[in-house]
Amino acid sequence: MKTPVISQAMQILTKLRNVMDEQNNVSDKLNQLTEIIIQEFGADAGACYVTIDDNYLELFSSYGYKEDISHKISIRVGDGLVGDVAKNNRSLKTSDVWKNPQFLYFPEIGEEQYKSFLGVPISRLGRAIGVITLQKKIKYEFSRSEVEILETIAMVLSDFFASSEMNELKNSLMRSRGESNKEKYKGVSLSKGYGVGVVIVHRRRNPVTKIFSEDKEQELRKLETAYVQMNNDLDEKFNSTKLGIGEHVDILDAYRMFAKDRGWYKKIADNVSGGLTAEAATERAYEDMWKRLSGTKDSYMRERLHDLRDITDRLLGYLSGDQKDSANIDAKDLIVVSQTMGPADLMDYNYNHIRGLIIEDGTPTMHVAIVAKALGIPVISKIKGIYKEIKSGEIVAIDGEEGYVYIRPSLSLQQKFKDKMAEKVKLQKRLATLRRLPSKTKDGTRINMYLNVGLAFDLDFIEKTNCDGIGLYRTEIPFMASESMPDVDQQTECYKELMDKAKNKKVVFRSLDVGSDKLLPYWSYSGEDNPAIGWRSIRITLDRRAILRKQMRSFLRAAAGKELNVMFPMIANLTEFQDAKETLLIELEKEKRKGAKVPNKLNIGLMIEVPSVVFQLEDILKEADFVSVGTNDLAQFMFACDRGNPRLSERYDVLSAPFLRIMQGIVCMANQAGVMCSVCGEMASNPIEALALIGLGYRNLSMSGSAFGKVKSMIRSTNIEDVEDYMNILLKSSKRTLRPQLISYANDHGIEIY
Ligand code: PEP
Ligand code: MG
Secondary structure, eight states: OOOOOHHHHHHHHHHHHHHHHSSSOHHHHHHHHHHHHHHHTTOSEEEEEEEETTTEEEEEEEESSOSSOTTTOEEETTSHHHHHHHHHTOOEEESOGGGOTTOOOOTTTTOTTOOEEEEEEEEETTEEEEEEEEEESSOOOOOHHHHHHHHHHHHHHHHHHTSHHHHHHHHHHHHHTTOOOTTEEEOEEEEOOEEEEEEEEOOOOOOOOOOBOSOHHHHHHHHHHHHHHHHHHHHHHHHHOOOOSSHHHHHHHHHHHHHTOHHHHHHHHHHHHTTBOHHHHHHHHHHHHHHHHTTOOOHHHHHHHHHHHHHHHHHHHHHHTOTTTGGGOOOSSEEEEESSOOGGGGGGSOTTTEEEEEETTOOTTSHHHHHHHHTTOOEEEOOTTHHHHOOTTOEEEEETTTTEEEESOOHHHHHHHHHHHHHHHHHHHHHHTTTTSOOBOTTOOBOEEEEEEOSGGGGHHHHHHTOSEEEEEETHHHHHHSSSOOOHHHHHHHHHHHHHHTTTSEEEEEOOOOBTTBOOTTSOOOOOSOGGGSSOTHHHHHHSHHHHHHHHHHHHHHTTTSEEEEEESSOOSHHHHHHHHHHHHHHHHHHHHTTOOOOSEEEEEEEEOSHHHHTTHHHHHHHOSEEEEOHHHHHHHHTTOOTTOTTTTTTSOSSSHHHHHHHHHHHHHHHHHTOEEEEOSGGGGSHHHHHHHHHHTOOEEEEOGGGHHHHHHHHHTOOHHHHHHHHHHHTTOOOSOOHHHHHHHHHHTTOOOO
16 A cells, blocks of 8 residues: 655645646646546546536545446535535545445445545635545545645645636536536625525616707706705605714715715806707716716715715606606616716615615725625626616626626525525524623633624624724724725724723724725825735824824723723834834823813734734834734734735635744744734634644734624634644744644534634
8 A cells, every 4th residue: 555655645645736737638738637637646546627617526526436437427516425525515524424324325436345535625715616535445544644645735736626628628618518608707795695586677767858958948957856855855764764873974975975075067057058968968967076086096086976866867767757766766686887976875775674785886985895895795796788688677696705706606605695594694693692692612712702893783793793992993984984094083982882882891002004905085095016014004194293193192081980901903013013002102292281171091002914023013012002913914924915805815825824923923932022902803703713823832812703602602612722732833834824723623522613
């Protein structure tokens, strides 16, 4: 029996790479790859399965079994040993399949003579896109190192399985069977979640055909009536929509102000006075404005074009009398499809019935996406031509997790989506029952769980999660949603609202962290080549000190008589921290001198996001009251890998020795210095990553509200001493990612990772 060791693994990978780089057709390549793997492992047989339509696995290549079985065996995900590997996205081995109750026998394969089995998932984005299996004739326990080597091979194969040549092979197979795959479209997800429903195409505009009017006075009266009616209806809608307080309401208000803009109205009326019909005058006013604004680099003004188009369409609807078309839709499950949309459009529908939005020209910063997110509605954008393709009344399923839209999904797919939605609801309900239970590991270690907030909607989670406090308040979010830079009073009010909602729980305010992908609409950015490492965050606020001073003053006033915790983002060295801290302390002095009430306790900390501070941490810890690790940015700078670039998103993993070692170093130094240390990056929101963090010694995690239940459930099913030991072993590994090992550790130890 041949057992590959690490050096042999490298040889296998080299052989596989050579095959993948060849000019052969994809089926031949797959056959060769399968044969090499099985022979190199000294196995007697094996196969490669590929997932089709998320529901089934099809045998694409094999070695050692009967001949000509490729594309003749199909297994449902979840069925048998292979289906189990795909469903759980987890390796599975058994020394004798015939004794395994899960085993599913396929006489067509000719597997009677085989006993032992090893199946490893080929995964992408956390889901199995294929499975590779090995079998031996004898009873045999595949060793841990064999499993790991096959998992490494599977990782390399995943690129090949997701390649365009492989997709083309899948599509051509499906086409030849009359199962077209064209109904599945990939877009960009702007808001997560699943939804299935009946399509309502949002106001397809009829072109204006009558240009010149015969009676100006009559046209002006028609315009006035439509304009007044539109505004009355908008007022009614806004007033009756219980969206709650916060910035998404500000957005809607800003929109309403726009609708009431007399300047815009006057332009249209002038066009009517010049001889145009009210409809043509409205279009002309839009075109003039569009010409002026569309070339601007100012992202805020460009976003306003969406609102302007929306208001224009709305007024045209009132002028032609067909504005009620979309308002009458009363289906229980709606998917709204549009070219573009304004936030007020959501109010045309009962938003409790909207299961999803498809906005062809959607962007993440457009207001409707922010509002939809706050309402928990999945949104997909950037599917070219979908607006024309889809017809009202069709059934559509939306996968906001992966960014897919399925037009006319099969009944089984619809059911699958409904199951996923129900599963999510059920899981959330189950996890909500943990609310009152302590956040303690099985062996009694307390892990403090804090909340990350930004949107007003997030504030509801304070009560829902029973959190220990707010570990990160991203103050830039209300700044981004505002029409202009908020003044001290506006900021104070906003921060006070949060302090009040948090009651006496701890709140950590982060100073303005703008720049890079977080742009203020009213701020002009100079278009740097590398904005992620450019003039952003603390660099801006230290250079434009008045902004920082005003924000500090607002924090001090909002927390008067209470504890105030302030942290500074993107600090790259001790001097920057000292500068920022001094600004806060000067403002404190000024407030005191004025006789104003000040906070009764002040803690000043910083975020660890720039690798350079880690090398000055000892000195920094002498001057900081607390530190919080921003793993999103820290990882992007550690790996020199843009966090917003989807091409790189799977290349480096925070669950790898270099990153975990730096994380371990930070918490150890902070503990030695007696300084509170938390993690507020996305790592803390992801159960398997949070498991690694607590195994490294972190006891304070700050996460998004929706992650709370899952992370608490992980914490409560973990034995911390065991994980700590395991992490120390794992940190010695040189693998690109330690994720599979951690996942199987969690599975083997009954740790709940949803
Ligand atoms: C981080 O970088 O990890 C972080 C929490 O900050 P943000 O995601 O807001 O940049
Ligand atoms: Mg950051």
